[in-house]
Amino acid sequence: MERLGTGIGWRPEIADAVERMPGIEWVEAVAENLCSGHLPASLCRLRERGVTVVPHGVSLGLGGADRPDAGRLTALAERAEALGSPLVTEHIAFVRAGGPLTASPRLEAGHLLPVPRTRDALDVLCENVRIAQDALPVPLAVENIAALISWPGEEMTEGQFLYELADRTGVKLLIDVANLHTNHVNRGEDPADALAELPLEAIAYVHVAGGFERDGVWHDSHAHPVPGPVLDILTDLASRVSPPGVLLERDENFPDAAELERELGAIRDALEKEQGQAAPTREPARARSATAPTAPTEPTAPTDPADPAEPTEPTDPARQRLALAQAALLSSLVAGTPAPEGFDRVRLGVQARALGGKRADVVAKVAPELPEILGGGYRPAFLAYAQRHPMTGGYRRDALDFVEQLLLGGRLAEGRPRRELREWWLERSGPAPRSARPGVRLARATRQVLRRPLSRR
Template sequence: MERLGIGIGWRPEIADTVERLPGIDWVEAVAENICPGHIPESLLRLRARGTKVIPHGVSLGLGGADRPDPDRLADLAARVEALGSPLVTEHIAFVRAGGPLTASPRLEAGHLLPVPRTWDALHVLCENVRVAQDSLPVPLALENIAALINWPGEEMTEGQFLAELVERTGVRLLIDVANLHTNRVNRGEDPAAALDELPVEAIAYVHVAGGVEKDGVWHDTHGHPVSRPILDILAELRSRTDPPGVLLERDENFPSPDELAAELAEIRTTLTAPRTRPTTGGSQRPGATAPEGTGHRPLGTPAAPRGDARAAGWPGVGTRLRERDAERSDPPSVAPTAPCATASAARGPGSGPLLREGPGQGEGAADTRTHVALAQTALLSSLVAGTPAPEGFDSTRLRVQSRALAGKRADVVAKVAPELAEILGDGYRLAFLAYAKSLPMSDGYRRDALDFAEQLLVTDPPSDAVVRRRLTHWWQDHSGPRPTRRATRIVRAARAAISREAR
């Protein structure tokens, strides 16, 4: 595994700071924010002095029921090649649902949502990972995500799920210790147990980030300092292996350069401390238990050695999965797709048939995908479209997740279309949240910004004449070609707004 060292997440807001920070061996950039033909000058300067740049994708949705979109894969491959990266990373998550598999409207989450740890979900994820691996020019590593909700009827713990994913695909892992802490608070999961079950030799690098707890829920904000419990989990991981790289993530509320340097120093200290086996005592919430039937060891029970983990920790998991694999042969390799022409963040999802069904993968494999699709669509619909909560979910926790998704959506639209937030001022967030409640996102954030402006002009135009005029002009400047009926409706509303101003 290539040694990376100490890194930091590169963001445009702190680009100058990142260039000046001492001891930075590599950086990670959000892939969807990089255009291969227009690499930011800061990243070019970093590369010129030998700093590695790794693209970190957020939109593939490899845990979703659909096969990976070939255009998104091509875009990601183009970014890898433009940056000369040794590795590319994504998430074990689904980000969209609906569409042809469920004969329902396409829905976008705008965020990373957890995959159920079931045999069917694992099989679909592994097929999608193999497609991605065949389409990317460098090794792929996948990140464990933070979650607010538990899927009912899960059949494996997180460590078991990740171990089987690695065994079946050879994919590398990006372990986020902050996400392990989030899942400890929100889902009652033991970080030490997850680390015991992981194939640590597959770790490509590690994420460290801060968050905040509100009303008993941990929010993985990437906008707060790294807390001691998260560093303790990093020490737990360090006691098991020497990770090839560790990276500090910060996405908002950027502190001073001195504060960032101090956080990096704490990470270095944690990594260079004597390798002992610290305890994350109280890893599970009081009274919390692991999913029934997962074989998760109780807190305080000694872990089996890695080689005996399947036999001692969850009998039959490896055997059962290998039997399923024998029934469903591996898919054929897929040639890489052509380089991208436009940024995937501005494009809607695709459904190209990248994976042909091999022997034993016909009707059964299709049924598996449909089963996963129906479950994920029901969950996402309840989160973004207000449909009833699927059976077995905690409705209170779903409401928390729903509010978090809407807030995230408002924040990202304000970043991709800052003029809207500036035009509407203090009223932006309230207006956007009302819009989000009535209209789920079905495409990327740029499309969402335009739809928000359209809806506001048509259904609830601002009372202030200056704000109304500026919003109208913004829409006219950004709308581009529109379907005739829709364009007529919007143009009429815009003309009516301007006419009212002239009176």
């Protein structure tokens, strides 16, 4: 794997600071925030200086029951080529559920949710990864995610699941040591055990990030300083293998450049504690519990031991079982349906509130006029809306739907905020020929309501 060195997550809010930082050898940019034909000038300048740029995807949903969307894969491939990137990265997560496999409405999580560590989920994930690998012009690496909740009936540990995935697909791994810490606090999983089971030779690079603990739950916020326990996990990893690259992630609450540089210095110090005497790469512990003897099955034809094993492809029933499980979980988180059996209901409530809060924050970013118009009333109004209206079409559509509901619901009194929201919505919902516009009846109804005197609503 190509050596990357020390890097930082490039974000528009800190673009100028990143360009001036000493010792930055590479950066990572959220793929969905880039347009391959109009790259940010800051990234272009970094590339001209020889700084590697890696696109980091967040919306493929490789751990979902559906096969990866061809359009999303094409867009990711175009961004990798435009940036001249040596690899692209995504997450081992699902981000949407429902649809044809479950004959239910499509739901969007707006967040990365954990995949159950089961044989069904692993088979589906492996095929989805192979589809993505075939569509991308450069190697793919996939990241372990942080989780607030655990799936009941899991068949493998985190390390075993990652080992099997890399072994069967050849995919590289992006190991997030902050996520290992999160799962230690939230799910009782020992980071050292996970590291001991990983295929260390498959590591492409490492993420380091901060978070915070509240009521015994660790929130992977990417908005707080990197804590000591996360740096300790990084040191443990460096004692086992020298990672090709390490990157600091920060997505919110950006400190000044000097503070970011101090965090990068702490990361370098954590690596140097053990990197100079890194242990030789060891053969990871194979997925013992996952390959334990099972009940006898029908005999099969003998195979030539010299022939490589054929990869296991998921059956349609396996995809459907996973689809039903994921749809039930996501529906309970965003639509208020009953919690699926076996889940911790208290922890599901924490996850549901976290999803609602993130949804409000992202809508405020993609439509910054809304919190400006509504002021302190924006967040409670949006959270009340989100409890009754699951997201089905992305954050920009979510912003439009939120304003439609405010205007149609009659709860917003006549005055400046209502007039400004009406103009905002009318401007962004058109213009287009009526026959070609989706939701035209809703638009007409909105206008009719808005034209009525307030006393008649």
